[in-house]
Amino acid sequence: MSNANLTNKDIISPPSKQVPLWAKAIALLALLNLTLGLFNISYVQLRDIYLKYLPAVVRVYDPIKGIEPNTQTDNYLVTVNQLVAKLPEKGLLDPTTKDLLTSLRSQSVALIEEDPFAVGNKFATFAKIQRRMQERVGVESTREAFLTFWSVDYLMSKNVIQEIDFFENKISSLIRTNYFRNTDVTGQFVDDFWRIDIFFMLFFAVDFLLRSLVIYRQNPQLSLGDGMLRRWYDLFLLLPVWRWLRILPVTIRLHQAKIINLEGILAQITHEPAAYLADRVAEFVTLRLIDQTQESIQKGDMARSLLSPEPGIKINNVNEVEVISNRLLDLTVYQVLPKIQPQMESLLHHSLESAIKQSDFYETVRQIPTLGQLPDDVIKQLSNFVTDATYEVISASYSDLEGRELFDSLAKQFQDALRQELQDEATLHEIQSLLSDLLEEMKLNYIQNSQKRTPEQMIDEMAKIEQVAENIQDEKE
Template identity: 45%
Template sequence: MTTKSAITKPDQTRNRWLVKLIAIIALVNFCFVIFDLSYVSWRDFYLHHWASIIQVYDPIKGIEPHRETQNYLNKVDELETQVLQNGLQSSPVENLLQELRSLSNEMIEDNPFAVANKSGILEKIKNQIRDRVHIKSSHKAFALFWSQEYLSQAGWQEELNFFNTKTRPLIQTNYYRNIGTNGKFIDNFWQIDLPFVIVFALDFLIRTFSISRRSPGLNWLKGMLRRWYDIFLLLPFLRWLRVIPVTLRLHQADLLNLELVRREINHDLVANFAEEITEIVGIRLIAQMQESIGRGDVARWLLHPETRRPYIQVNNTDEVKAIATRLVNLSVYDVLPQIQPDIEALVHHTLKSTLNQSPVYQQLQNIPGLNQLPTQFTERLAKDLSQSTYSNLKKALEDPVVGELSSRLLKNFRDALEKELQKKHNLQEIQSLLVDMLEEIKINYVRGIAEGGVEKILEEADQLHQIIHH
């Protein structure tokens, strides 16, 4: 219920523009949060396509160029300058090449890329140099690459161009990230986030206080619980959960329509829960009936009324007996008089069919003057039988002796039935048939639900809701 009320738009909002403004601020803050959470992973992309972001945001995340790899690149820049000024065979160039060979060995052995979790980058660099000089050993490959003989034979301009376009971008991705006194990487995003949190905190306090003032039954704490999802905007951790309040605020400000999403979520939840609950309840109910039959509880309940628990009467009336008596009275006093002509016709046809089979009746029809007598006789007899039967039924209902005889008949019938049912083979056979019947009902019940019974009910409910809303 809380989630549903959270998604529902507020009925009354005095300052709609303020609601929209806070929603937009929350959206902007969430964009900053997503950018901050993904910055380290996407830093290589920003480095090659949007370098200005690196210069601004690296200090916030405590990132700075790695001294070893940056020094390596600086030495390469010096080498290129010295070659242009003094030539490849000069003494300063040989000294720089010697330093680069030494730095290459250190880079391979110390792996300065491990701190930034970029050891794979170092492997790519080593593969590039090995493939370039066609030597399998990384140490020997770098030693050859940074030698006057190789650069002279292969062309120093082409080789330095290869390094600057292929290898330098990989080395530039490496960085060093400072660690604070708490043992974690420095992250100053809170400095950007703090102004937003202050705005959200003020808004949260004002909103919850207003809710408690509008509803006398709510105190300020309960008002805060009603806006539970806004608390995520104030937490300095798990900031990605701010997607919940941001989405709800955009919906409440009419900047985002979540009604269709809410309907689908509710539909799926209701369908799943309804199907499972219906199956569990139905199966449990039928299983209990099977267990009760197997224990003989049903037989004892039917055949031994004295063992039943006291039955609570709401109006001191046996409803079953009263309904049966009412139906009998309706049949005799109201229904039978209306169908008496049909009963007479049926009795007349039955008598006539019976008499037609009698030789005496056939001979009377051949005697002149008496041929109409059998027909008149059967009509009169049918009418007398139906009227007498109806009269006897009414008298029987009003005769206390008949009532007593009927009660005795029912009692003797029940006693005889109980005697037969108490025979073991009869009772076991009936119980077995009832259990099997319930098992079939249980299987077909679950199959009916699985074939979309709940979905059909939900569709009908949606149609009714549409009719009501329209």
């Protein structure tokens, strides 16, 4: 493939060849960057899961998202832990235990009134806590549920261990997910992922410039800006926002590096839409072309262009009609006439025989015994002579310079005379009407025939043809 013929398809899906290791490494690096970006985008939504199963990830990544422990809910859990530690040795009636229960009741009221879960958008979590406490205690008021739960009378009337286990497993685990998140000067939540992403962005910026420069060097007709436009999808790797859009350049790079193969996936995804779209486009283009030709014939534009040609745009300063006419004339003289010479002789023989048989001379000669076969022999020789002479005259005249000029003059005169006669209004109207009807029939037949096969059948047939072509190419290689 020459550089001049390089297309976007060649850049996105280059020809089959061994992919360098550095290309695969860069593609995997882009995949890593995309993975980190998606992790950062989804971190807050999935933080509860990380906290439960991968707490180390939370400890490392919370500072990057500006997340800190919520002092109010953390102090609440500390008090709960102190109560759990005191109960086995002190019991419910110990003054220390009663003080802790009093503290928990006051802290519970503060939680309900101040709602520290709102800072981290944990409304659903707090609603779940309230509902569980109401169901456990059997009251409809959240405030009353907490005050009752952390009372000596309630805990003594229940199994203390079971109640504490309930709170630890069903309530504390939810409270523990709450956090405080810092905001910047603009009021937006802190997100320091850019401190990680900046290294990837710088690397891919250099890679983008180098790839654009290669395209520019390989295609002299392109500017450096054009080379950048051919790698437009790589710009998503350089944007500090909308990082999920990086899935496009990453997917393309993985496909180019042959780490994944998108051909089959794209073929299946676009199979039915492409089939119907291609069918509609082909139908539109075909009918549009026929309609324009039909309109040109009906308006007389085509007749005027053929019968009265005017100066216009010429490619290579060639009169195509004249060249085609000369080519057809060459084929007629040197290829067609020799092949139909026997038929021409038969036709002339028949014509001469019919004409001579109508004369009295023929009947007179036929009655002479020794000359009975003479008329038939003469007719045969005469027809052969006329045919050979005609072909030789045309061939010799066409190959001779002076004869060619006379022949061209005759052809031009014939064309002028034919053109003049075709300009007759009645003749022209008849021809235009016939051609218009012919095109109308072509449209109707095209629509009728196109309905016999579904677009999916056409796509399947194309896929089979492509598979055969690939097999042939593989055999050659």
